[in-house]
Amino acid sequence: MKLFEKIMYPILILFLLMAIYVAKTNLQYFESEMAQEDGIFQWMIFYTLLFASLMCFYRASILKPFRGSVFAACLIVSGFVFLAFAMDEMSWGQRVFHFSSPHFFLSHNTKMQLNFHHLVVNGFHINNIIFTLSIKVIATLYFLVLPFFYPKLEKIKAFVNRFAIALPRYSQTGAYIALAGFVSFIPSELRYVIFEFGFYWILVLMMYNPLNDEVFSRKSLVR
Numbered sequence: 001m002k003l004f005e006k007i008m009y010p011i012l013i014l015f016l017l018m019a020i021y022v023a024k025t026n027l028q029y030f031e032s033e034m035a036q037e038d039g040i041f042q043w044m045i046f047y048t049l050l051f052a053s054l055m056c057f058y059r060a061s062i063l064k065p066f067r068g069s070v071f072a073a074c075l076i077v078s079g080f081v082f083l084a085f086a087m088d089e090m091s092w093g094q095r096v097f098h099f100s101s102p103h104f105f106l107s108h109n110t111k112m113q114l115n116f117h118h119l120v121v122n123g124f125h126i127n128n129i130i131f132t133l134s135i136k137v138i139a140t141l142y143f144l145v146l147p148f149f150y151p152k153l154e155k156i157k158a159f160v161n162r163f164a165i166a167l168p169r170y171s172q173t174g175a176y177i178a179l180a181g182f183v184s185f186i187p188s189e190l191r192y193v194i195f196e197f198g199f200y201w202i203l204v205l206m207m208y209n210p211l212n213d214e215v216f217s218r219k220s221l222v223r
Helices: 001-024 027-034 039-067 071-089 089-096 103-108 126-149 153-164 169-182 191-208
Strands: none
Touching: 001 027, 001 126, 001 169, 001 191, 039 071, 039 191, 071 089, 126 153, 126 169, 169 191
């Protein structure tokens, strides 16, 4: 475990314990101040996603000469995806600059805001669809299947490394299981906000020190 992880995991646990304590002792404050939109945890989610985005862009810039254009392009795409998620958390600046939502979002967004995670189309909640698919299908493949076969099958290893896919260590998968356990103690439907905060921070730590760290580390490069 690297120094950054040793610092961030205890900090993450402290934030989770704080959320549990406040939710159990002052549920109204937790829901109206901490977990609501524009609350402290949503802003921390924004900065976490922004940090992940910058990490991808930085790695693309320093690793392109050694890993090639495809590797760098995949990191750049990942960076823009994280940036889009970060901006969507803040409704693309709408709640900061207070501009009006387009008609489509007024009609199809449960909060009538300019974001996609509260979008409802033909009765389907986009956020639920994305998280249902990612948790039940993609997450299973990503957190359990790929790390298992990565060291065993050269074709999978070559594919993962070529397209700059950072794989989780089993310790990080365990951190997600622990996160789900922590969040279950929060007596509020807004516990999902705390889960998202923890989810993205563990994702950042996983990207920082993945199972295939040698692909992303400058120490392994021959200059």
